[in-house]
Structures are given as structure tokens and as C-alpha cells.
Amino acid sequence: MITKAVLPVAGLGTRFLPASKAIPKEMLPIIDKPLVQYAVEEAIEIGIKDIIFITSPEKDSIEKHFKKNNKIEKKLKQSGRDKYISKLNPKIFSDIQFHYLNQENQNGLGHAILQAEKLIGDESFAVLLPDDLFFSKKSCLSQLLEIYSNKKSSVIAVNKIDKENIHRYGVIKPGLVKDEVIQIDDIIEKPSATKAPSDMAVCGRYILSSKIFKHLKSTEFDKFGEIQLTDAIRSLLNDEKIFAKVYDGEKFDCGSKQGFVHATIALALRDETISDDIIKIIKEID
Numbered sequence: 001m002i003t004k005a006v007l008p009v010a011g012l013g014t015r016f017l018p019a020s021k022a023i024p025k026e027m028l029p030i031i032d033k034p035l036v037q038y039a040v041e042e043a044i045e046i047g048i049k050d051i052i053f054i055t056s057p058e059k060d061s062i063e064k065h066f067k068k069n070n071k072i073e074k075k076l077k078q079s080g081r082d083k084y085i086s087k088l089n090p091k092i093f094s095d096i097q098f099h100y101l102n103q104e105n106q107n108g109l110g111h112a113i114l115q116a117e118k119l120i121g122d123e124s125f126a127v128l129l130p131d132d133l134f135f136s137k138k139s140c141l142s143q144l145l146e147i148y149s150n151k152k153s154s155v156i157a158v159n160k161i162d163k164e165n166i167h168r169y170g171v172i173k174p175g176l177v178k179d180e181v182i183q184i185d186d187i188i189e190k191p192s193a194t195k196a197p198s199d200m201a202v203c204g205r206y207i208l209s210s211k212i213f214k215h216l217k218s219t220e221f222d223k224f225g226e227i228q229l230t231d232a233i234r235s236l237l238n239d240e241k242i243f244a245k246v247y248d249g250e251k252f253d254c255g256s257k258q259g260f261v262h263a264t265i266a267l268a269l270r271d272e273t274i275s276d277d278i279i280k281i282i283k284e285i286d
């Protein structure tokens, strides 16, 4: 059973300035829901009870967002707008513990995950990178959980990426494949296209054994002064098997403007309350 999830959200969001100056990038909405909430819902859906944000003091609006707001709930009731209450204070959040850990220096994804060590203890846990937004019948995390339940080992979501973009990701060297479960032989962070061991790139969902912390602690800073989670996973391979699954579904990279707009359009077209209007608007632009 996986009950804890870590969501790193301390990044500066420079690609979204000036929007991300006063509003954390993770709080920018795709239609009417902040980006980070999609990842939180995906985690809760598989039974996560503790959501651990690795955050920074400037991002207090994330904490505000996931707290119950009784004051506005009362106002909605008084004005007969009860139907909005489930959006304001979703029931699924009511038995979830939200934790906020400050990452004082932003020294990379591995450094961010390391902050959660005490709260995680010796359990396996999920990591969700909220920039990556996934849509599928069975969520990306539940696809990983299925494999974890069988193997009781770390498991990582990957997807196929073309050569021109492979240098932006962690890339696995696949080993044995059985029933669509890939045993990882090696993993490299952001290799050049010529050095990439495959076209299978790590996307933002992981289930990791708590042994990763030991490896994070001995991982050296890379040439950009960051501790990479991928390097620690590579070192963990010396201790235990790690598996990968080619994610079956749609993925939007909302860390880029193009991906963010793509996700917005795709979701708008699926939202019955606005899709007809959106189609009209897009046709008019044409």
C-alpha cells in the first residue's frame, strides 16, 4: 500500500514570468482548476493519504488552496449557491493530510525529494511532478501501482520521445520486458541524442523505495550544481531491481507554454459546458 506522495513545487517558474511572479506556476489554471490539483487528485485516487509538498515560502497560496475555506462556504450557502461548495471544499480532500516542507535552496529534483525523508520513513512512496499532466482511463499513477503491487519494487513511468527532444529528459536503458513491464538496466539524466540509450523518457510519475534516500545522500552535485533524482535512481539499481512502464494515455508538458496551451485547449474541448463555444471560437480564428 502506498499512502504518501511527494510533489516538488518549489521551482521559480521562470518560463511563466510575469504570470508566476505573484502566483505560483503550479496554481495557474487549466480551465478552472490549478495545475497542481490535477496531480493531487491523481494521487488521492490511488489511496494516497499524505500529500507532501516541497515548496518555498513565496508559494503560500498552494497551502491556502488545499485548506478548507469555511468562510466562503458559509457565504455560498447563504446566497443559495450550494452547488459550488464541492468545488470550493472537495470532499476527497477531507481525510487527506497536506504537509508543506520548505526547500531553502533549490538544488535540483533529487534535493527536493530528500527533504521528505523524515515524513516518508521506511515506506515506498509516490512522486508526482505536477508540470506533467496526464489523461487516461486508468491514471498514470494507478498504472504504476499495479506493477508495484506485483513486484514490490520501484517503478517509473516512461514515454517515447523523439530524438530532437530526448535531451530534455531522464532516459532508461531497457532490459528484460515481460507483460509490458520493463526491467531497467540503466538510466541517464538528459543525455544527448547520440548518447541516449533508448527513446524511453522518464515522465513525471514514480513509485520509489525509501532506499532512494540513502542514494540521494551520496549523489554528487551535477555540473549545474543540482542533485538529480535520476542519478540516485541509477545508484539504487545497484541495490534492487527497478521497473518501468510505458504510460498508456495522453501527456501534456505544462512546464512549457506550448504544452500548457495544448492542455488548456484539449480540456476545453472535453468540457461539455464550454466545448461547443470553444469549437466555434477556434473555427473563427481559422
Ligand code: G1P
Residues within 6 Å of the ligand: 109, 129, 132, 168, 169, 170, 171, 189, 190, 201, 202, 203, 204, 228, 229, 230, 255
Ligand atoms: C525532471 C527529471 C527528468 C524527467 C522530467 C520529466 O526534469 O529530472 O528525469 O524526465 O522531470 O518531466 P525537469 O523537467 O525538472 O528538468
